Amino acid sequence: MKIAISTDSGKVCAHFGRAPEFTFITIENSEIIEKVVLPNPGHTVGSIPKFLSEQGANYIIAGGMGRRAVEFFNQYNIEVISGVEGAIDEVTKEFINGTLEGSEGICTPGAGKGYGIDKIHTEADDNQDHHH
Numbered sequence: 252m253k254i255a256i257s258t259d260s261g262k263v264c265a266h267f268g269r270a271p272e273f274t275f276i277t278i279e280n281s282e283i284i285e286k287v288v289l290p291n292p293g294h295t296v297g298s299i300p301k302f303l304s305e306q307g308a309n310y311i312i313a314g315g316m317g318r319r320a321v322e323f324f325n326q327y328n329i330e331v332i333s334g335v336e337g338a339i340d341e342v343t344k345e346f347i348n349g350t351l352e353g354s355e356g357i358c359t360p361g362a363g364k365g366y367g368i369d370k371i372h373t374e375a376d377d378n379q380d381h382h383h
Contacts, residue, residue, distance in 0.1 A: 253277045254346060255308035255329075256339055258288065263335050263342055267313035267320065268299060274339050275306055281347050300324045312342060312351070 256263060257270035264270035270291055277285040292302045300320070303311055304327035311324055316333045324331050334354025335342060345351035 252279070252309050253307045254310040254312060254343070255303045255306065256342060257311070257313040258339060262338055263312060263314050265314035265336075267311065267316050267333075270313075273299075273303065273306075275308060276343055278343075278347060283343065283347075297323050300327050300329060303327070303329055310346075312346070312353075 254276050256274045256276070257267035258264055258272045258274045259270055268291075272288050272290050275285075275287045275289065276283055289306070292298055300311075300323040303324075308329055310330045310332060312332045312335050314333065314336055316331060321331045321333075332346075332351065332353045335351065342351060
């Protein structure tokens with residue numbers, strides 16, 4: 252699994268589109284396998300979701316994001332966790348532990364708090380939850 256985090260100076264950037272870079276973290280068996288930082292490819296409409304998809308991201312963790320951006324990420328099957336702040340390493344640890352909290356849950360309405368590995372739902376759940 253790969254998470255992408257909108258990054259500014261080692262912390263979650265307040266707005267994903269203005270992030271100078273994105274940190275891509277590959278996680279296997281609750282361990283960090285790889286961490287790569289790449290520059291923001293530019294903020295044309297839909298370019299960042301496409302870029303993150305090309306990098307293989309399953310999740311985008313960001314400070315803030317508009318509804319239209321969320322819809323673009325959903326088209327690429329990238330789950331959005333927004334309303335997050337803090338240092339990249341701490342946010343990653345919380346994600347792995349299933350304790351990461353975002354202020355705007357884009358997942359299943361009413362699912363409550365906590366994002367991360369032990370909160371992942373199946374594709375069958377996805378097919379029932381999303382409205383296209």
